Amino acid sequence: MPVSLVLEQLLNGLQFGLMLFLLSAGLTLVLGMMDVVNLAQGSLYMLGAYFAATLAAASGSFWAGLAGAVLATALVALLLEVSVLRRVYGADHLTQVLATFALILVFNEAVRAIWGPQALLLSVPPELARPVTILPGLSYSAYRLTVIGAGVVLAVGMFLFIHRTRVGMWVRAGASNRRMAQAMGVPIRRVFTGVFVTGAALSAVAGALLGPIFAVQVGMGEDVLILAFVAIVIGGIGSVKGSLVGSLLVGVVDTAGRAFLPSVFGLLFAPEVASNLGPTVASVLIYLLMAVVLFVRPQGLFPVHG
Amino acid sequence: MRSRWAVGVVVVLAVSLLASGMAGGQARTLRIGFVSTLSGGGAALGQDVLDAFQLAVRHLGGRLGGLPVEVLTADDQLNPDVARAAVERFLRRDRVDLVTGIIFSNVLLAVGDLVFSSGVFYISPNAGPSEYAGEQCNLHFLNVAWQNDNMHEAMGHYATLKNYETAFILAPNYPAGRDALAGFKRFYKGRVVSEVYTRLGQLDYSAEIAQIRAARPRAVYAFYPGAMGVNFIKQYAEAGLMQQVQLLVPGFSADADVIRAVGKPMVGVFNSSHWALELFNPINRRFVEDFRRSYGRVPTLYAAQGYDTALAIDHGLRAVAGDLGRKADFRKAILSGFDSTRGRVRFSKNGYPIQDYYLRQVVELPNGEIVNRLRGTIFRNHADAYVEKCRLP
Numbered sequence: 187m188p189v190s191l192v193l194e195q196l197l198n199g200l201q202f203g204l205m206l207f208l209l210s211a212g213l214t215l216v217l218g219m220m221d222v223v224n225l226a227q228g229s230l231y232m233l234g235a236y237f238a239a240t241l242a243a244a245s246g247s248f249w250a251g252l253a254g255a256v257l258a259t260a261l262v263a264l265l266l267e268v269s270v271l272r273r274v275y276g277a278d279h280l281t282q283v284l285a286t287f288a289l290i291l292v293f294n295e296a297v298r299a300i301w302g303p304q305a306l307l308l309s310v311p312p313e314l315a316r317p318v319t320i321l322p323g324l325s326y327s328a329y330r331l332t333v334i335g336a337g338v339v340l341a342v343g344m345f346l347f348i349h350r351t352r353v354g355m356w357v358r359a360g361a362s363n364r365r366m367a368q369a370m371g372v373p374i375r376r377v378f379t380g381v382f383v384t385g386a387a388l389s390a391v392a393g394a395l396l397g398p399i400f401a402v403q404v405g406m407g408e409d410v411l412i413l414a415f416v417a418i419v420i421g422g423i424g425s426v427k428g429s430l431v432g433s434l435l436v437g438v439v440d441t442a443g444r445a446f447l448p449s450v451f452g453l454l455f456a457p458e459v460a461s462n463l464g465p466t467v468a469s470v471l472i473y474l475l476m477a478v479v480l481f482v483r484p485q486g487l488f489p490v491h492g
Numbered sequence: 493m494r495s496r497w498a499v500g501v502v503v504v505l506a507v508s509l510l511a512s513g514m515a516g517g518q519a520r521t522l523r524i525g526f527v528s529t530l531s532g533g534g535a536a537l538g539q540d541v542l543d544a545f546q547l548a549v550r551h552l553g554g555r556l557g558g559l560p561v562e563v564l565t566a567d568d569q570l571n572p573d574v575a576r577a578a579v580e581r582f583l584r585r586d587r588v589d590l591v592t593g594i595i596f597s598n599v600l601l602a603v604g605d606l607v608f609s610s611g612v613f614y615i616s617p618n619a620g621p622s623e624y625a626g627e628q629c630n631l632h633f634l635n636v637a638w639q640n641d642n643m644h645e646a647m648g649h650y651a652t653l654k655n656y657e658t659a660f661i662l663a664p665n666y667p668a669g670r671d672a673l674a675g676f677k678r679f680y681k682g683r684v685v686s687e688v689y690t691r692l693g694q695l696d697y698s699a700e701i702a703q704i705r706a707a708r709p710r711a712v713y714a715f716y717p718g719a720m721g722v723n724f725i726k727q728y729a730e731a732g733l734m735q736q737v738q739l740l741v742p743g744f745s746a747d748a749d750v751i752r753a754v755g756k757p758m759v760g761v762f763n764s765s766h767w768a769l770e771l772f773n774p775i776n777r778r779f780v781e782d783f784r785r786s787y788g789r790v791p792t793l794y795a796a797q798g799y800d801t802a803l804a805i806d807h808g809l810r811a812v813a814g815d816l817g818r819k820a821d822f823r824k825a826i827l828s829g830f831d832s833t834r835g836r837v838r839f840s841k842n843g844y845p846i847q848d849y850y851l852r853q854v855v856e857l858p859n860g861e862i863v864n865r866l867r868g869t870i871f872r873n874h875a876d877a878y879v880e881k882c883r884l885p
Contacts, residue, residue: 191706198698303531303567304539305719307753310730317732327730330698399727400695401719403532445699448688465665465689 190324195445196438201330203437204337208392210414210421210429211344212385218361218424218490220378222271223279225286227389227414228407229293234259234390235397235406236301239308248311252394256387263386267379294404303404308397333395340388341430348426357381361424362490413440416472420479422486431487436472443471522559522809525582527575527603528593530567533693533719536749537595538567541617541798543787544779545592548802551778556802557809564588570595570693572602579603583610589816590615592801595717595794597621597640597668598692608632613816613823617801618794622671625842626881631819634826634843636804637797638766639876640668641675643742646764646849646870647713648679651740656711657682660704660737662724663715665689672715672742678877685709695723701731711738714745721745722753729757743767743864746854747792751862759862761854766847767796767834768866775803776833790863800832807831842882846875 213227237258242251270289274282309315310329317325348354356377359367368374393406400406417436421428448464455463479487526545528538542565549561564586566578575594582588583606591607592615594600600619607614608630616635624630625639651659659682663669673687685707688700704712712733716724721744728739734757743765751758769780769790779799783791804826811825812818827839838846849871852864 188706191702194702194705195699198702201698202696298531304535305533310726315730317730325732327698327727329730399723401533401723403535403719405532441699444690445703449686462689465691469691 190321191445193321194324194326195441197326197330197334198445199438199441200434201334201337201437202441203434204334204341205392205396206410206413206417206437207337207341207430207433208388209410210417210433211426212382212388213414214418214421214424214426214429215357215361215381216378216385217418219357219364219374219381220275220360221279221364222275223282223286224271225283225411226266226289226293227385228411229290230259230263230386230407231389231393231410232293232297232404232407233262234393235308235402236297236306236393237390238394238397239306239402240301242308248309248398251308252391255394256390259390259393260383260387263383264379266386267382271382290408293407298404305401305403308394308402310398329398333399336391336395340391344388344426345430353377353380413472416476418486420476420486422488422490424490425486425488428486428488428490435475439475440468440472443468447471520559522556522561522590522814523586523588524556524561524563524805525566525579525586525588525591526563526593527566527568527578527582527591529570529595529599530565531569533695534570534595534717537618537718537792537794538593540749540792540795541593541595541801544783544791544795544798545617545802547779547783547786548799548806551782552802552806556806557812557814559809559814565593568594568596568599570599572599575599575603576606579606583607583612588612590805592617592805594619596666596692597671598666600624601667604630604633611819613819615801615805617797619668620844621667622674622876622878623667625844625876626878627883629842629882629884631823631884634804634823634839636800636826636832636837636845638847639844639878640671641678641877642849642874643744643764643766644672644675644713644715645679645874645877646851647740647742648676650762650764650851650870651676651711651713652679652681654711654738655682656709656738658685658709659683659711659713659740660686660688660707660709661713662688662690662700664692664694664720666692669715675877676713676715680713682710693720695719697724697727698731701727701733704733704737705731709737711740713740715742717744718749721750725750725754725758725761729754734760743793743852746852746864747794748790748864749792749794751854751864752789755862756856758854759856762867763852763854763864764870765793765850765852765864766845767793768850768852769864770866771834773833773835775831779833796833800834800837803832804830840875840879840882841884842876842879843884844876844879846873848872849874 216224234255237255238251241254242248274285314329318328319325356372417432418429421432447468451460451464530538568575590613595618597619613632620635620639624633663672741763743763746761746763807830808822808826812821829836829838851867851870853867855865856862
């Protein structure tokens with residue numbers, strides 16, 4: 187198997203994993219800090235993509251669309267936190283799941299009503315719509331490289347913020363023990379609003395950056411939300427480091443499964459069996475990964491709660 | 493004031509009485525259940541079929557076979573369960589006379605038995621699974637477009653003619669995807685280096701594109717309809733493969749909907765089709781012109797199929813004077829041929845067309861417009877490979 191192929195698949199997995207991380211970081215903190223299962227995170231990702239597509243079309247610049255989408259989505263998230271989520275903080279998980287699942291339906295129908303059922307077009311910025319040669323014999327899409335770069339920058343920034351600043355310390359304290367942190371004078375409510383809005387903004391970045399790779403359409407949030415949940419469960423709920431590792435694992439395993447499993451099965455089974463079995467097993471591979479991780483470490487790889 | 497009200501009421505009553513009296517004397521309405529993919533990545537396809545179907549009904553004076561038409565629509569969301577519920581509603585509650593509209597074969601295969609067992613015709617504008625062409629062929633099933641394998645057989649034959657020694661072939665993992673690659677391989681004499689099936693609805697093809705780059709085939713054959721095709725071709729171009737490996741696609745992945753979304757990188761791509769924008773016959777010219785005028789976009793082959801579906805129903809109903817109870821006669825009338833956007837189309841006994849398949853190429857006109865141009869004929873009077881197994885007379 188050529189090295190360049192393995193390398194390219196690793197880059198693909200890295201790119202997908204980093205984008206998944208932008209979504210799962212907000213999810214894991216909200217779940218870890220406030221014990222809220224926020225299914226609507228996927229809707230914020232979808233909104234980010236729709237705002238980006240609309241604003242990019244209006245302004246003619248992908249980057250203006252991206253910036254506008256982040257601001258607009260953050261604003262929607264702020265309104266959402268104040269109007270709906272605050273009311274379900276103390277409630278049991280079933281109530282929260284019902285409330286945020288209702289939000290998914292509301293957002294999906296609202297988007298359908300505003301933008302219509304057909305997918306929107308968000309194109310790669312023209313200066314990046316070309317391949318770059320990284321190594322001899324390995325060229326890679328410039329846009330995907332940019333996405334990887336943006337993901338790395340945001341992940342490092344978030345790590346520094348959480349581990350090197352006072353607010354970051356509050357966030358960590360809130361995630362590991364909310365009551366104790368509150369008793370020590372951490373303004374949990376405000377920190378939480380900030381975390382929620384930041385998480386939404388990161389989801390919007392993911393939505394806008396993935397828009398040209400996937401498609402901007404109703405329901406795009408649900409597909410990726412499930413993967414984000416798998417990532418945070420693998421990583422350990424409440425841990426940003428865990429969600430990073432979990433997301434990268436999901437990204438790489440999913441890509442590698444799709445790329446290599448069919449040929450592995452091709453060696454073991456008859457072609458007809460392999461062509462049916464390969465794609466099927468590849469699609470459940472990340473769930474197998476989750477099952478194995480949970481079996482070995484039920485709290486995830488980086489547990490936060492003692 | 494009061495008297496004016498009274499006069500108003502009397503007029504309304506009189507008009508409604510008159511209207512109902514007229515309706516009583518009139519022929520009954522033909523109810524058509526149109527279930528199709530109208531949201532998500534396949535939405536453009538369903539919308540094209542629906543818009544063109546309704547255009548044809550308008551062209552025929554709001555009637556098919558002399559009966560006034562009522563079209564009930566439902567979105568299947570590319571989900572077989574949703575489609576089943578919609579079709580059940582059409583059959584039990586709305587008591588439709590005909591069902592049509594489905595784009596994707598997995599959806600059709602989930603609802604076919606339901607429709608057939610109710611004694612209702614399903615006239616397919618698109619999905620043409622091999623299952624319904626062979627042993628499971630059915631009196632109540634007709635496809636006015638093609639059998640799933642056909643377009644891909646044409647491209648397989650073309651790849652053989654062009655002497656591409658090796659090919660990397662891909663399709664989504666669903667019945668029509670498997671039919672597609674079976675069709676391509678039936679007529680491709682070179683060596684298939686890899687045969688890849690992806691999840692239906694997958695939008696990121698980076699992993700597959702890396703495999704193509706590593707395999708270094710002479711040609712790539714990819715069957716990806718709708719948004720899947722848009723993404724595959726865009727990513728194929730962004731990865732720089734357009735200049736390195738010849739990309740071959742069926743007409744589905746190179747029609748106006750994909751061209752609109754992908755743009756310039758598509759120029760030069762060869763593709764197969766049973767229909768083309770510039771086919772020279774009066775029906776096609778009227779269809780293309782009026783579709784553009786009514787909907788403000790270039791019609792696709794899906795639109796042509798939607799238009800033809802209405803024409804076929806009209807043709808069949810005329811032969812039985814609007815009486816769908818005469819099933820065998822209705823079927824026979826359509827099978828013996830009707831005039832479509834592709835000229836006269838005849839059918840095999842399994843209800844699938846026998847027709848020509850063309851080669852098209854995406855080109856850029858001097859004015860910058862990108863269109864799919866007719867380049868030649870690949871097959872003449874081509875039928876499907878399964879008809880022998882069909883036991884219908």
